Amino acid sequence: MNCDEINVWLDTLLEEINEIKVTRKSDRRVRVDVDASSLPALLELLKGKASYVHLSAISCVDWPDDEEFELVYHCWSYEAKSLLSAHTRIPRNSSEEFARYVSVYDIYKPAGFFERDIYEMFGIYFESSPFMEKFILTEWNGPPPMRKDFDAEAYVNETFNWAEYNPDWLQEITEEGGGIAIRPEDVRL
């Protein structure tokens, strides 16, 4: 299947799957917006019929204002040499411990790693993935840290102490009437 065929195929896809929007950003980058319910079907088709065999990554973006998580599945086709990013949005479920979505591990094996990562970092539970356990953050008890409502800087200031320096030159300057004027945390942009 060459590049043109895939383009044609993508166009026919529009009719097959509900509520799908295809945007061609360049020769090698295609953005597809798809409803959460149709995404696994789309990925299945992409892998099975359109040579997008390589799942490069699954990215998650937190949009607390919309109360949604955006999941982006980046699939690469070695034959067509094009990258298709399938975007979908799922509800954030802020009131519960996890947001929930289905795993695509049965379609793409690499999804196992990325889904586990998202599970830890964003608190999205992927149904039927065999890896839904802590991996990197085994010794972390806080909220999923990558969520926008987790304020890392506040947490750090609360948890850790900072080194306190009082070198000779500073003491001399303080005696002269000077001293520390602006601390770095005062000017964070």
Added chain:
Amino acid sequence: MASFNSISELLAQLLFMPMLAFLLGLVMVLMYRKIAARLQRRIGPPFFQPVYDIVKLYSKDTQISHGLIHDIGIVVAVGGYVAAVILLPVPGMDGIADKGGIITLSYFLMIPSLGMALGVGQCANPNGSIGISRALTAMLAYDIPFIIVVFGVALHYQSTSLVGMIDYQQAHQWGIFEMPLLAAAGLFALQGMMGKHPFEIYVAPAEIATGPMVEMSGKFMGGLFVMQSFQFYVASVLYTSLFLGGGANWFEFLLKIFFVVEIPMSISFLFPRYRTEDMVRIMWKWPVMLALIGIAFVI
């Protein structure tokens, strides 16, 4: 009957020979590390480095022992070599070599590995256990050709006395010329006995975190360092005695033993280690074959 003089002389020899062996062993350790450095294009440790290491290890404040057997194991390991040393004649000193002979020596040479196994077995560390099982396997591997070589040599000289062998060689011809195949097989066994690459299967940092040594610390580690220097000495003197005619004088002797020990050391840094089963296969194949053919020639 041994006169009082000869007894005191013997006692002096028994004291002096291990000390000498230790000192020479330390120089060999230094040489080993210097060779490594040279091949690896660097300068290497200072002259007294082996001494510093051992003194430091013995002077550690914390000394963790894993029980009596652990302590004894190390003593046995070092003691095995010390015992071996006094069975090895050097110029001017025979120790009890004429009484022990090469068969006794072969037994003594197994003691260190067993001692280590005894000690390490107490450590309850899986890496140590794997390491020691490999060490014993390795011993099994190199001992077969070694015993065949020893047997062949004894057969050739019609004697089990090292003193006798050395005298014979100094009178006639070096063993290496008379039985080159056995000498070659011996070289293999030597490499294995010294535990140098490619037969260094039990001290494998990347695989089992240095195996038997994993729980050794402080003076126990120091004991292993001492053992290593004895090991170099024993292996080189044994080979020299068997095939290179020992030493008529100290100069010749030192030249020979350092030359002998230099060979496995140089090779060591140019090879990776074999897997355990590869080592066994190779040890039982080439050296054994060589040694058997050698024996056939001897007979």
Added chain:
Amino acid sequence: MSKLGNIPVQAKSEKKRTNPLARVFDELIQFCQSRSMFMLHYCTGCGAIELPPAMTSRFDMERLGIQPMVTPRQADILLVTGYVSVKTLKRVILTYEQMQSPKYVIGICSCTVNGGMYWQSYATAKVLNEYLPVDVYIAGCMPRPEAVIMGLRRLMSNIENGKGNAWKDYYERYDYYLGNQQHLFGDDWQTPVDVIGEAKFYDLEGEETYGEHTRTLEQHQEPLEAAVMRVKL
């Protein structure tokens, strides 16, 4: 001696030394200790990338008698190369406690001093000497091999002059260190090493060896069982 430990700790005799040669002997030992340092092969952070060059041909640490060792039992120096994540910090402390005295810690990179570039990170510990006593710091992000070697030489001269004693501080102020560890890891934090027992043994108990945090430890600690190994030989 040790409540927890199943393995006795032996130390050099603490008897008052009357031998006139003792001083010379001590100096010899210090000299050897400074000339022979085994460093633990533990890459805690990104600064570890400059250790291979420092160890290998170009900068050759072995000139100074320093060589890598793979287990904490045999190591004298723990190089904390850069940031330590909380998860790693636990291992670093376990490792440190298992090292044999005298032992030394070198804090490399900015991160060990004040959090470095990960000062905002929720996952890394910021000030290393709150958790472990540090002997020498080497500045840089990361320090070049030459700087690492200069740091090691500094440690060598400290040991030779009898100054490398930070490890004693760990016993003398164990409550402080333990408190910081508990703050990070929770009150049930416990290591397999009976530090208080060792402190008693070395006669290094200070006023701050005991305190509120060691009491917390006593409440939470569970005796360790000797694990049974089943290795097929």
Added chain:
Amino acid sequence: MRPENYQAVRLPSSNEYEIFIGPNHPGIEGNYAFKLRLDGDEVISGKADAGYLHRGFEKLMEGRLWIQNLAIVPRICVPDPVPMEVVYSLSVEAISDIEVPERGQWIRVLQMELSRVASHLFTFGGHAATTGMYTPSYWGVADRDLALDLFEELTGGRVYHIYNIPGGVRRDIPDGFLDRLGHYLDYLESRQNDYDNLLFTNQVFVKRARGIGVINKEQALEWGVTGPNLRACGLPFDVRRDDPYLIYDQLDFDIPLQDAGDALARILVRRDELFQSVRILRQIIKHLPSVKGPVRAPIPNPLAWNVPAGESYSRVESSKGELAYYTVSDGGPKPYRVHVRGPSSMHAVQVLENVAVGARIEDVAQIMFSLDACPPEVDR
């Protein structure tokens, strides 16, 4: 008084036991752990344990200005930092439509390839050391160090260069740099024989590396293997060729291939790649003086730089494989989200876990090094 790492775990089946490789273990690359369940010498199952190097990079980046993140990205992969800088810059440039001047692009490729050389030299040493041969690692690290000297001269930093910046590179190459680079390449080529003799045609090494950690083509595609590891399985895919960036389409280079998919094939692919990089660098030395112009396109004042809202997925070929950044901007002064897809996040976790099964304990370390896994890429 037993290290936690080595605490033996009793298992119901009498002959099985578990051990840890890492995080403090010479057989592990970096601060990473691999839990093994063994039956005798044989691995029954393996489980990666990551997070020892976790710093929460992605969170940190959301809290820093676009330009401040330059200093932090190279830390994601320590042995091979240049692609990290480049891919981050590329992604920012893609969102904000900045065109890098041609000279800047050439200098970027120069760094990328020099970094690949350095990284591969490092890997040779590591790989050899896992089989018990240390001399190549002494040589490899020392020869890599010469490359670092060049980096130092070019960028002012030995390991972390922080030299690429959205818009190009921070400074032009110093006088005479290309000559010295040329000398270094000559030197590398003169060393080829030594390395071949010592490592690549060393019978013992070949014997140990052959047949270890075999990945076949189907598995490679299924597990998302990329980079040299994929090419060692006989699949000629390379981001530089398939999804060209910078000026790679103007360069002439081959993609080394092997079919066997084992540790030996992988190290041979790396060896060939190293000399392909030398070839590319030679082309750059020849061509760069004729590319005139600035090295950097101007960017707005970094303290007040709002990258327009948008997203980009930028990929490069690092020495480990496919490296990609998914960057989202909400039009603010800081990134809204950056997702780092390090090649090792596949190789060091799922691939390693799968390949290790059935291997012998002595080969586990070799498998990990032959996959050239870089733990910080997993942990981030």
Added chain:
Amino acid sequence: MKKIKYEDIGSILNPLKNLQFFARKPITEDLEPRPAAKIYRGFHLNDMEKCIGCSTCQKICDNAAITMVKVPHLKEDPVNGIKNLRPAIDYGRCCWCALCVDICPTGAIELSREYVHVCDGDEVDSYFILPQEKGIHGTEQEKGWTKTASNDLLARTRTDMGEMTPEARGDNFKEIVDGYTDEQAILEASRCVQCGMCHDSCPTHMHAPEYIRAIWKGNVEEAVEWMYETNPFSHVCGRVCTHRCETACSLNQTGLPQGSEPIAIRWLKRYAMDAVPHERIKEIVARKKSQEKTGKTIAIIGAGPAGLTAAFDLVKRGHDVQVFEALPKGGGMTRYGIPYYRLPDDSLERDIDVIQSMGVKIEYNTRIGEQISMAQLHTDYDAVVLAIGLQSGRSTRIPGSEHKDTRSAVELLRLIGNHDGDEAGFDIPRTAVVIGGGNVAMDIARSLARYQKQRFNQVEIIVTAIDELEKFPADKEEIKESLEEGITIIPSRGPQQVMIENDQIKGLKTWHVESVFDSDGRFAPQYDDSDEQIYPAEMVIEAIGQMAETELLGNTLTEQLEWERGRIKVAQDGSTSAPWLWSAGDCVNGPDVVHAVADGHRVAESIHACLTGNKVSDGKLNDE
């Protein structure tokens, strides 16, 4: 390249070839540290003299490693944009990325090639350093990573603004500059590094960093809100301010190879004021008005910037304010002293309208001292502010300066200001000489030039002053634009005599000036009378300074008050020796709009404090 096939089993002998390395030399380096590369990023250096304490390095630092430390023994000079803050660096945070070097506006901070710092565990204090010219250990160090044109991260050139060409503007009084468009303003605002030098140098301490930030964010209303915090004359100041902020701006650097221009703070202010609809501005400003009335009444004499600012502030705080103005329109010198092409009337009107919308009552055409006496005011009001400005020009008092065609610039400008467009209100001379090198001289010269262009289609005006051209008090832009408009500027000339023939001025005799000040720094010009020149002129205009007309005070009050060099003596807060009287504006400080505004604030503050009883009013002057 030699190909190695996968199938090769290799050789056991190959590795042995490397035994040759016994014969090769080691490649190990010396134990002592090598010198680092030329652009190595080692420890910091800071040129303490060059550093201006702007703390930009602190803002770019991604690791929060930089603390600004006040070093008292260094120079603090807000007017020239120098603070005595210096960066101190925490090596427990620093990552040596050198972004601080790349962003530094002055190029003071640099990295050295020194890279070894080792300390014991208890010496961590040595990680916190104050970089100086010497390295971290006080030794001379070579420079490593420094600033070059290519790694400079700041945008050094101003965003261009559209303006009329000299040809297009030469014959009319339309405003010259177009003002920024939205994109230009955001681009220009983005250059700001938020150092606050502008705030410190501004007489009225406008919140320039904040409103520039707001403009950059696209939030012009916020910007306007910030401006009205400190300046009710933002329309005026957005056009004609002397912009000391731009002089002090960190980006105003000389000595960098790539050059560096300050942020166009004044134009940004103008942009923001113009971008918000007038009615909206009134709403924004009205939010700040106090809801409670204090019941106090205040009279202010003079509806110029100082008077109206004081009025604005006082009204905001709930006082009743009555302004008296002698002229028919408000604005004072901003209306009657500044030509339309620099400050169009409607801008001024809008400013005054905003002030009036707050509740300030203004009575025009009311001359105090004639219609109402000071004594009357004293009894009717709780406080009186004298903000009468400087209405009359100083004279050179050279022979002929009393001639009717020797005019003062202020007077002419007032005439022009009173008339619309093409009418000047006086006869335009064919040739004229202007004495003086300040902005007033330029204003009158350029105004006259426009009239000349209209009437005679040629410009024959000479501006001459005793200063050298570089030391002219006028803005550089003014001089440049004057020259573009065909005005001749002749510096270093001392006027000696107005040449009069038949009661008609024929020209001005001048001598070359050798030096202006004597060795003690006093004004004592030395002339070279051999270099004498006569510039032909029908009219000679003196623009060498202004003074106040204080007759309105009346004799009693004049005697009561303390005086200093012909000006009423006032305290820092504007209070005079009479407890009910304050004085503010040009009549106190000399001519400058923004100073007048600042004065207005100060006086309002003082009056408020005094009237609400927060401060004892009696004998304030003597207390100071």
